[in-house]
Amino acid sequence: MLLLALGLPMVGSPFLALAGRRLGARVGWLALILPVMSTVLLGVLAMDRSLPARWGVELPWVPTLGLNLSFLVDGLSLMFGLVVSGMGCLVIFHAIFYLGTDYAHLGRFYSYLALFMGAMLGTVFADHVVLLFLFWELTGVTSFLLIGFLHGEEKSRVGARQALLVTGSTGLALFAGVMLLQRATGTSSLSVLLERGLPWGERGGELSLAMVLMLVGAFGKSAQFPFHFWLPNAMAAPTPVSAYLHSATMVKLGVFLVARMYPLFVVSPLWLPLLGTVGFTTMLLAAVLALVSHDLKSILAWSTISQLGFLIGQYGLGPVGGVGHDQLHLLNHVLYKGCLFMVAGVAMHATGLRDVREMGGLFRRLPLLGMAAVLAGGSMAGLPGTLGFLGKEAMLADLFQPLRDGASPWVLYAVGCAGVASVVKIAFSLRLVTGVFFGKEPDGVALQYHAPGLGMQLPALLLAAGSLLFGVWPGLLDGLFGQWAVEGLNRPKPLAVWHGWSVELFTSAGMVMMGVLLHEVGRRTGWRGWRIPGVLQADKAFEWLVERFQGWTKVWTRGLRADRPADHLPIVVTFVVMALGAGLLGLVPGLAERLWPEDVGMDPLRTGVAGLIAMTVVGVLVLRRWTAQLISLAVSGFLTCFYFVLYRAPDLALTQILVETVTLILVLLLLARFPNSAQVGEETRRPGRWTHYFHIGLSLATGCVATGLILVVTSAPHPEPLGARYLEQTVPLAKGSNAVNTLLVDFRGFDTLGEVTVLVVATLGCLGLLMRYKRTPEETRQGPLGPPGFGVEEQRED
Amino acid sequence: MALETALLVGVMFTVATYLILQRSFVRILFGFLILTNAANLFVLSMSGRPNGRSAPVVLEKGVPMVDPLPQALILTAIVIGFGVAAYLVFLLYRLFLDRRTTNATEMYEEP
Numbered sequence: 072m073l074l075l076a077l078g079l080p081m082v083g084s085p086f087l088a089l090a091g092r093r094l095g096a097r098v099g100w101l102a103l104i105l106p107v108m109s110t111v112l113l114g115v116l117a118m119d120r121s122l123p124a125r126w127g128v129e130l131p132w133v134p135t136l137g138l139n140l141s142f143l144v145d146g147l148s149l150m151f152g153l154v155v156s157g158m159g160c161l162v163i164f165h166a167i168f169y170l171g172t173d174y175a176h177l178g179r180f181y182s183y184l185a186l187f188m189g190a191m192l193g194t195v196f197a198d199h200v201v202l203l204f205l206f207w208e209l210t211g212v213t214s215f216l217l218i219g220f221l222h223g224e225e226k227s228r229v230g231a232r233q234a235l236l237v238t239g240s241t242g243l244a245l246f247a248g249v250m251l252l253q254r255a256t257g258t259s260s261l262s263v264l265l266e267r268g269l270p271w272g273e274r275g276g277e278l279s280l281a282m283v284l285m286l287v288g289a290f291g292k293s294a295q296f297p298f299h300f301w302l303p304n305a306m307a308a309p310t311p312v313s314a315y316l317h318s319a320t321m322v323k324l325g326v327f328l329v330a331r332m333y334p335l336f337v338v339s340p341l342w343l344p345l346l347g348t349v350g351f352t353t354m355l356l357a358a359v360l361a362l363v364s365h366d367l368k369s370i371l372a373w374s375t376i377s378q379l380g381f382l383i384g385q386y387g388l389g390p391v392g393g394v395g396h397d398q399l400h401l402l403n404h405v406l407y408k409g410c411l412f413m414v415a416g417v418a419m420h421a422t423g424l425r426d427v428r429e430m431g432g433l434f435r436r437l438p439l440l441g442m443a444a445v446l447a448g449g450s451m452a453g454l455p456g457t458l459g460f461l462g463k464e465a466m467l468a469d470l471f472q473p474l475r476d477g478a479s480p481w482v483l484y485a486v487g488c489a490g491v492a493s494v495v496k497i498a499f500s501l502r503l504v505t506g507v508f509f510g511k512e513p514d515g516v517a518l519q520y521h522a523p524g525l526g527m528q529l530p531a532l533l534l535a536a537g538s539l540l541f542g543v544w545p546g547l548l549d550g551l552f553g554q555w556a557v558e559g560l561n562r563p564k565p566l567a568v569w570h571g572w573s574v575e576l577f578t579s580a581g582m583v584m585m586g587v588l589l590h591e592v593g594r595r596t597g598w599r600g601w602r603i604p605g606v607l608q609a610d611k612a613f614e615w616l617v618e619r620f621q622g623w624t625k626v627w628t629r630g631l632r633a634d635r636p637a638d639h640l641p642i643v644v645t646f647v648v649m650a651l652g653a654g655l656l657g658l659v660p661g662l663a664e665r666l667w668p669e670d671v672g673m674d675p676l677r678t679g680v681a682g683l684i685a686m687t688v689v690g691v692l693v694l695r696r697w698t699a700q701l702i703s704l705a706v707s708g709f710l711t712c713f714y715f716v717l718y719r720a721p722d723l724a725l726t727q728i729l730v731e732t733v734t735l736i737l738v739l740l741l742l743a744r745f746p747n748s749a750q751v752g753e754e755t756r757r758p759g760r761w762t763h764y765f766h767i768g769l770s771l772a773t774g775c776v777a778t779g780l781i782l783v784v785t786s787a788p789h790p791e792p793l794g795a796r797y798l799e800q801t802v803p804l805a806k807g808s809n810a811v812n813t814l815l816v817d818f819r820g821f822d823t824l825g826e827v828t829v830l831v832v833a834t835l836g837c838l839g840l841l842m843r844y845k846r847t848p849e850e851t852r853q854g855p856l857g858p859p860g861f862g863v864e865e866q867r868e869d
Numbered sequence: 870m871a872l873e874t875a876l877l878v879g880v881m882f883t884v885a886t887y888l889i890l891q892r893s894f895v896r897i898l899f900g901f902l903i904l905t906n907a908a909n910l911f912v913l914s915m916s917g918r919p920n921g922r923s924a925p926v927v928l929e930k931g932v933p934m935v936d937p938l939p940q941a942l943i944l945t946a947i948v949i950g951f952g953v954a955a956y957l958v959f960l961l962y963r964l965f966l967d968r969r970t971t972n973a974t975e976m977y978e979e980p
Binding site for chain 2: 673689704740769774
């Protein structure tokens with residue numbers, strides 16, 4: 072059942088792309104089936120109390136690598152799974168109305184969305200850490216495709232690239248961390264790790280490094296400082312995508328990972344400083360940036376980042392036994408942020424505007440949507456009557472608890488950041504709701520307004536209603552959270568609307584007042600001069616870096632002279648010689664004896680022939696005229712035939728004679744075509760003296776390395792050479808006595824086929840080179856004068 | 870272990886590398902041809918010293934024979950080397966026709 076729930080979106084995805092061509096906009100209804108099915112299946116699993124608290128499913132995938140499709144089901148994965156599939160239903164429903172028929176390639180859009188959903192479900196249910204990483208990256212890739220869906224616009228392309236680069240590169244850190252974890256613990260199954268715990272005693276260093284690397288991955292995905300800048304740019308995606316990926320699900324993967332790691336890593340001394348500083352810094356920074364943004368979706372993006380910072384930071388503050396309210400915060404954020412995104416989408420759809428300053432007075436036109444926005448905004452601000460109020464009370468309680476116990480500097484920092492951020496958050500929540508729905512209606516709105524359908528608004532209303540329902544009746548959640556509690560991670564406390572006249576309540580009230588005050592200040596000044604300071608525009612810096620990187624690669628390519636083979640070659644040869652030489656010197660034990668054994672084994676005849684070959688080869692170097700060089704070369708080739716004979720290789724000798732002859736004729740023909748002047752001209756350009764010496768040194772080093780390699784390798788022959796087997800089998804299996812022939816034709820016939828293919832390709836290449844027809848300027852202007860052919864003679868005359 | 874082969878291959882590699890590093894296309898071609906032979910001999914030397922062994926043709930039992938595997942590899946290599954050499958020859962010819970030069974430096978200078 073679990074596999075069905077996970078697999079459906081994956082399997083269904085390509086069909087959606089195909090169906091999109093036939094059905095057009097109606098494909099959305101087809102797409103809706105997938106998340107609904109998944110939600111129902113997961114819901115049944117979640118409600119089934121006969122199942123153990125943690126169980127798993129395993130399917131073999133790549134057994135040789137120990138990589139199986141193993142899934143882990145516990146409270147955490149079920150909760151995230153339900154959020155993913157449930158939001159999937161609402162978002163696709165919303166998208167059907169939002170996108171309408173305005174967009175092209177709708178099938179592809181839903182296909183990406185379904186694939187993304189499958190990847191998300193895979194990530195949260197993955198048991199094998201490598202599997203988790205694979206799905207993690209798949210969400211990144213699908214997110215890239217979805218952000219860049221409107222690839223006609225540059226903003227989409229830039230945003231998509233940024234998202235991919237940031238989440239992709241931090242994903243690599245996650246991979247490194249996962250690998251380290253695997254090495255340190257000897258297992259890659261999360262369920263096994265959760266049962267056994269980590270060996271902090273023996274492998275503490277490795278585990279700490281793994282933790283930091285995995286957290287970097289989580290920070291990147293959840294857009295935490297200093298990777299916070301990609302999320303607002305990812306808002307170039309269609310609004311349903313933003314609502315789904317960039318608020319409700321994908322960016323929560325970082326939170327999910329931190330929650331997964333919590334029971335294992337919370338004892339680490341680095342846990343609190345790292346999560347506390349990063350999380351709460353992000354919370355404050357993003358809240359301030361949200362207040363000074365004016366674009367509707369940017370405000371929402373920054374506020375999402377801020378809330379994610381809090382979600383991650385609260386895990387940092389948590390005590391060893393488990394945190395109290397993470398499920399509440401998570402659910403709360405899903406409800407109000409998903410709602411607000413959809414509200415924003417509807418408002419933008421209805422008015423065609425994005426800037427809060429240009430909007431206003433929509434409440435009269437869209438009262439239902441306005442109610443939803445008020446509820447969700449109130450939930451974001453933490454006003455009573457909503458789930459956000461409970462969340463804020465819980466947050467303050469969790470923050471004050473360690474303060475009373477005796478504060479460390481980290482906790483003080485966290486409390487400070489969270490306090491200021493909450494005030495700012497109230498201000499921008501207020502601004503968002505009043506700015507869009509209340510006040511005077513600007514002319515732009517009246518001019519462009521067209522009424523959105525009820526279907527588009529419905530998901531937002533549902534989410535807002537949920538926020539309200541749970542807010543006034545939190546007892547509903549108690550049972551659910553208790554059932555989903557994971558040992559070592561959650562310690563759910565009962566929720567209540569009224570906690571009495573506590574410190575938290577007064578603090579909360581004080582914050583609301585300060586927030587309203589802050590908003591009032593902004594409103595009076597007309598939000599003039601409120602914009603993101605240049606120093607904090609990290610996305611610009613990142614773009615600059617990416618652009619510069621392209622420049623650097625160019626410098627490198629130029630520096631290595633890859634565009635000029637003649638200059639590039641010495642670099643390559645030097646590298647090869649140095650690598651092989653270093654290997655010879657460093658890795659082979661007893662190099663001296665192996666290079667110069669007692670039994671030198673010089674055969675007089677072979678030595679003589681070898682000396683002759685060497686002489687002719689050096690002759691090629693010394694002789695000045697091409698013809699003389701060629702003759703010397705040919706002699707060396709034929710002597711090599713003789714050398715093959717001495718090595719008991721008659722087949723080689725025969726082939727070599729043939730090939731040598733044909734090559735000689737070919738090169739002679741070539742040289743005959745060259746005029747004498749070319750040969751004279753050759754000597755006029757000589758390289759500089761030092762280049763010359765460098766070439767000589769490099770050549771000598773190459774020769775030495777080659778000699779050394781032969782001596783070292785042959786000094787210790789393999790005890791069972793493969794050739795012996797071929798010699799044994801050549802008569803019984805291949806019915807031929809010549810082992811070389813049977814090897815080529817029978818045993819390794821396909822290799823010979825490949826060899827013949829190479830010859831054919833070379834022949835075609837030669838033919839192409841000969842036939843290439845160079846047009847004269849007149850022909851380029853007038854078109855070809857005659858059929859292309861061996862246009863050699865004409866060429867020689869011009 | 871065959872010292873003379875090792876030295877010979879060393880000499881051939883030295884000369885071939887030097888020639889290939891030159892600017893003259895013809896010399897590069899010659900260097901390539903020498904390099905082919907040098908590489909073949911390199912592989913051949915891996916079959917060990919042939920003294921007291923016969924060619925890998927099984928006529929009667931019990932006679933020690935040389936390793937046929939390097940020979941098979943070289944046979945393929947010779948043919949492919951020839952294919953590439955032929956291609957190089959035609960490439961040079963074409964270059965000369967189009968650019969009127971047999972020298973790499975001149976080719977860069979006069980695009």
